Amino acid sequence: MYCKSTILFALLLGLLFIPGSTALATAVDRNSLCNLEGYPGKTISAEITLEGTDPEERAGFWYTYYKEVEGDDDRMDITSWITIEPKDYTIKQEEIKAFTVKVKIPGDARQGLWGATSEEAAKEGHSAERRTYIVFKDAITGGNVYSGLLIPVSVKVLASPNPLAPVINFVKQNIMTIALSIVIIVLLVALLVKRRKQVGKG
């Protein structure tokens, strides 16, 4: 009886050490790249990383995708603005690989939102507002079944920047200190002038 109990206990204990066969695929650190801000003619760069979680090596690649919806205007498809480097990859378990997403805004792009119909597109429940995506997908090396994720991209094209904007912002943020400094300088100058006059008379 004692022997049977010991064997049963040992079996139950052994079950705790059997590794779970949880198959995983590839993880990404960003599930949207929405509302990126930039000026016409400029390039926006963003880094995105993948992490391998599958026990087997996976091979895959990045590409862009436009979800065409009837009635879309020319602001929705910005796939031609986007490049991802490197495009192809292989990834092993616990390996982390970084990729650079570059969005080159054309010089003649008009101000406003591009690539989505709303600034809310990144939020859950707003998939209908997304149009342009970057996609990664991979498969066990040699396989024909891929899995991946759609990552929405949108860009807020800003009006060309005012070159004096940084100075104006600095003055706005330090208006009291600047005003007091000016008063102090004026008073000191007045004092200095008065002294010189007194010295001149003497």
Next chain:
Amino acid sequence: MEKKILFLVGVLVLAATLIVSVTVLASNEATQSASSAKATTVTVVGKVADTAIATITFPEGAPSATVSVPYNDVDTSSDPQSLDTTASEPVVRLKNTSAGTLKVWLEITTWANGVAASEDYELVVTTDTTVAVVDNVLSSNGNAASVDTTVQIPTTEYRALYLELVLSSLAGKTGTSTLTVLGETP
């Protein structure tokens, strides 16, 4: 008079110093901390085991025939998909290992050598074993296609995927295509 001016300057310097100090104090920030889990792709696993599959194979059929017994490399040809009104079994299961719900898209590349005339799918909860008909269109002509299934998989849950291929009228051809399961935050 000079003393008054110097006194005034002193007061103003003090005031400016206080303003700067207040600004510095105001710019101090309380530290907050939060973290979010990474988004993970939908995993395509075997019918029973949580083992990632690499391939799906449709067995040979007559020209223009419908092939509804594909199998994956984990369960092998001995345990193919089965369509039945009471005990259907999918070709693979899709598992959401991401931290949140994902909406599923299916994509195929064009079938090589014109071997396929069309391909259909069904994506259902795994407890539904009444799938006897597979008729959601994945590709109507065997060419590359992308379909938003609108099916959502909550985190840690599974869905059962059924596939069916209609072969083209060409005889003696073998072709391949890749199937992609894409997830999107709904």
